[in-house]
Amino acid sequence: MTDHHPRTKAVHAGTRRSQYGELSEAIFLTQGFAYSTAEDAEARFIKAGEDEFIYARYGNPTVRMFEERISAIEGAEDGFATASGMAAVNGALVSILKAGDHVVASRALFGSCLYILEEILPRYGVEVTLVDGTDLAAWRAAIRPDTSVVFFETISNPTLEVINVKAVCDLAHAVDAIVVADNVFATPVYSKAIEQGVDVVIYSATKHIDGQGRVLGGVILGTKDFIRKTVEPYLKHTGGAMSPFTAWTLLKGLETLDLRVRAQTQTAMKLAKALEGHEKLAKVIYPALESHPQHKVCMDQMGAGGTILAIDVSGGRDASFKMLNALEIFSISNNLGDAKSIATPPAFTTHQRLPQDQKDVLGITDGLIRLSIGLEDADDLLADLSGALNAI
Numbered sequence: 205m206t207d208h209h210p211r212t213k214a215v216h217a218g219t220r221r222s223q224y225g226e227l228s229e230a231i232f233l234t235q236g237f238a239y240s241t242a243e244d245a246e247a248r249f250i251k252a253g254e255d256e257f258i259y260a261r262y263g264n265p266t267v268r269m270f271e272e273r274i275s276a277i278e279g280a281e282d283g284f285a286t287a288s289g290m291a292a293v294n295g296a297l298v299s300i301l302k303a304g305d306h307v308v309a310s311r312a313l314f315g316s317c318l319y320i321l322e323e324i325l326p327r328y329g330v331e332v333t334l335v336d337g338t339d340l341a342a343w344r345a346a347i348r349p350d351t352s353v354v355f356f357e358t359i360s361n362p363t364l365e366v367i368n369v370k371a372v373c374d375l376a377h378a379v380d381a382i383v384v385a386d387n388v389f390a391t392p393v394y395s396k397a398i399e400q401g402v403d404v405v406i407y408s409a410t411k412h413i414d415g416q417g418r419v420l421g422g423v424i425l426g427t428k429d430f431i432r433k434t435v436e437p438y439l440k441h442t443g444g445a446m447s448p449f450t451a452w453t454l455l456k457g458l459e460t461l462d463l464r465v466r467a468q469t470q471t472a473m474k475l476a477k478a479l480e481g482h483e484k485l486a487k488v489i490y491p492a493l494e495s496h497p498q499h500k501v502c503m504d505q506m507g508a509g510g511t512i513l514a515i516d517v518s519g520g521r522d523a524s525f526k527m528l529n530a531l532e533i534f535s536i537s538n539n540l541g542d543a544k545s546i547a548t549p550p551a552f553t554t555h556q557r558l559p560q561d562q563k564d565v566l567g568i569t570d571g572l573i574r575l576s577i578g579l580e581d582a583d584d585l586l587a588d589l590s591g592a593l594n595a596i
C-alpha cells in the first residue's frame with residue numbers, strides 16, 4: 205500500500221477481512237473479545253496491540269481499519285480514533301502537557317479549541333500564550349526555550365486565516381516544542397502537514413471525512429511512538445474511544461473523500477470569484493482568491509482554497525439575517541464539509557460566547573457568514589446566494 209497514491213489508499217488501506225472474505229468492511233459491533241483459554245487471556249493482556257484486541261475502549265477491528273486508512277492517506281505512522289474532533293484535540297494536548305508547561309497557540313480558533321486553551325488548560329497550571337497566527341514575528345516573540353507545545357488550525361475557523369505551517373514548525377522545533385495542528389479546513393485531500401513539519405495532525409472526522417452529517421468522530425495522527433506511548437495510555441483510560449459503527453461510516457466516507465472535497469472546492473472557487481465585489485458584500489474571504497492576505501502561502505501549502513468561504517454582508521445582523529432567511533438551498537446550520545451546503549453566522553452561533561473585543565480582533569463581524577460549499581450544482585448555489593443577497 206505504501207507506494208500507492210492517496211486516492212487508492214483511501215479505498216483500500218487498512219482493510220481487514222474476516223474468514224468470510226466480505227468485500228465491504230465489516231462492522232465489528234462488539235465491545236469485548238473472548239479468549240479460547242485462560243492462558244490466551246493472560247497472553248492477550250500482556251501483548252495487546254494492533255492485532256490483539258481486548259476491549260473496545262482500547263481498540264476494535266473496525267476502528268483499527270479506520271485508523272490505518274486515515275494514517276496511510278495522511279502519511280502518518282499511526283493514529284488513534286476518538287469519539288469526536290474535540291476528544292482528539294483534548295486528548296492530544298492533555299496527553300502531552302503537565303502543570304508548569306507553556307503552550308503557544310494562534311488566537312483564531314474553533315470556539316471549543318479556544319475554550320480548552322483559555323479555560324481548561326490554565327486550570328491545570330498550563331500557561332497559554334495566544335498570538336496572531338498569520339504574524340511570524342508574533343510566533344517568534346511568544347515561543348520560548350521552555351515552550352512545550354505549539355498549536356494552530358492550519359486554516360482558521362471562521363475567518364480563514366492561513367498559517368505558514370513550515371515557518372511556524374521551524375520556530376517550534378528550534379526549541380524542541382511539539383507542533384499540534386487542527387487540520388479540519390485543509391482536509392486530508394490538500395494536507396501535506398506532516399511533510400511540512402507538523403508532529404501531530406488532528407481531524408474532526410465529523411466534517412469532510414464523514415461529509416454527510418451522520419456521525420461525530422475524530423482522529424489523532426503522529427509517529428507510532430507518540431500514538432502508542434503518549435496518546436493511547438491517556439485515551440484508553442479516559443474513555444474517548446470511537447464507536448465501531450462510527451468507524452465504519454467514516455471508512456465509507458474516506459472512499460469518496462477525494463472526489464467530494466475536490467468537487468466542493470471547485471464550486472467554492474467559482475462562487476468566491478462570482479461574489480467578489482458584490483455590492484451587498486463588504487468582503488469575500490477565500491484563500492484561493494488573490495485578494496486573500498495569505499493567498500500565496502495557501503497556494504504553496506495546499507494548492508487550493510478548500511471547501512469553505514466566508515462573506516461579510518454589509519449592514520450587520522439585520523442584513524445578514526435577512527439574507528440567511530432568504531436562502532432556499534443552503535441550510536442554516538453549524539456543521540461544515542457536508543454534501544449539503546451550509547450557511548453559519550459565527551458571531552451569533554459558534555463564536556457567540558466571545559466578548560465583543562475578541563470578536564473585533566478576530567474579524568468576526570455581525571455580517572460575517574461562513575459558507576460550507578456542498579455537492580449541489582454550482583449554478584444553483586450561485587442563484588440561491590444572489591437571490592438571498594437581493595432580498596436584503
Ligand SMILES: *Cc1c(COP(=O)(O)O)cnc(C)c1O
Pocket residue numbers: 288289290291293314316317357361386388389408409410411420421422
Ligand atoms: C468541528 C471542529 C472541531 C470539533 O470537532 P467535533 O467533531 O465537532 O468535536 C475542531 N476543530 C475544527 C476546526 C472544527 O471545525
